[in-house]
Amino acid sequence: MPEERHELLVVDGYNVIRATERYAHLIDEGDSDPYLRAREALLADVAAFAQGSFDPVVVFDGAGNLSPDRPNLSSGSVRVVFSSTGQSADEVIEQLAVEARHQGRDTTVATSDATVRATIGGVPIKSLSSALIAHEFAIVDTDVAAAASDRAHHHTTLGERLPAETRAKLERLRKG
Numbered sequence: 001m002p003e004e005r006h007e008l009l010v011v012d013g014y015n016v017i018r019a020t021e022r023y024a025h026l027i028d029e030g031d032s033d034p035y036l037r038a039r040e041a042l043l044a045d046v047a048a049f050a051q052g053s054f055d056p057v058v059v060f061d062g063a064g065n066l067s068p069d070r071p072n073l074s075s076g077s078v079r080v081v082f083s084s085t086g087q088s089a090d091e092v093i094e095q096l097a098v099e100a101r102h103q104g105r106d107t108t109v110a111t112s113d114a115t116v117r118a119t120i121g122g123v124p125i126k127s128l129s130s131a132l133i134a135h136e137f138a139i140v141d142t143d144v145a146a147a148a149s150d151r152a153h154h155h156t157t158l159g160e161r162l163p164a165e166t167r168a169k170l171e172r173l174r175k176g
Contacts, residue, residue, distance in 0.1 A: 005105065009054035010096050011046055011133065012089060012111035013039065014061055019112050019130035022137065043075040045137040048144065050077065054108070057081060057096060061089035090116050097125050 017023040017038045022045075026038040043058060050056035062082040083089045093109060097120035100107040106124045110133040111117060117127045128136075159167060 006050075006053055006055045008096070008100050008105055008107040009046070009050050009056040010093055010107065010109045011042070011056065011058045012093055012109070012113060012116065012130070013042060013058045014089065015111045015113055016130040016133060017042055020134040022134045040075075043078050043080065045134075045140070047076045047078050048140050049133075049137055055079075059083065059089045059092045059096070062087070094119055101125060 014035070017027070017035065023038040023042055026041055028034050028037060031037075039060070046056045046058055056077065057079045059081045060083070062084060081092055083092045090113060093111065093116055097107060097109060101122075101124065104124060106126075108126045108128060109116070109120055110128045110130060112130040121127060159170075162170075
């Protein structure tokens with residue numbers, strides 16, 4: 001049986017980080033890698049958002065990084081790609097969109113870069129702004145917090161977890 005392919009989600013990493021306060025406040029210019037915390041937060045958000053619905057890829061521009069040879073690595077279920085020296089993240093995103101279009105694969109690209117959005121637009125490629133995807137991440141945060149709160153306030157006893165028939169038998173035994 002062929003493996004089910006989810007919709008491809010391509011995130012313009014530094015574009016989302018710089019465009020939204022959700023990540024911008026995590027940039028630490030005094031750190032040896034100023035974007036480390038912001039990247040980690042973005043990757044965690046993408047993983048939570050994509051879970052079960054998307055095959056996520058986050059593309060970062062390798063130009064100007066402290067180490068120009070950043071490895072292409074995964075962070076959980078998220079594939080991370082740093083563009084090669086001399087190549088922009090925009091080019092990588094456009095390449096991924098073209099490949100997806102040739103495969104007829106549904107794809108969503110998250111970026112506020114107007115040029116990228118204009119270049120990749122059209123069926124089966126959709127685009128979201130950086131602000132909109134950050135808002136979607138905030139909704140996931142709220143949903144997760146609400147679910148955790150519900151679980152924390154719901155104390156299930158062993159008796160409540162037993163089937164009704166078993167509880168009735170135990171009650172009859174208790175009463176003799």
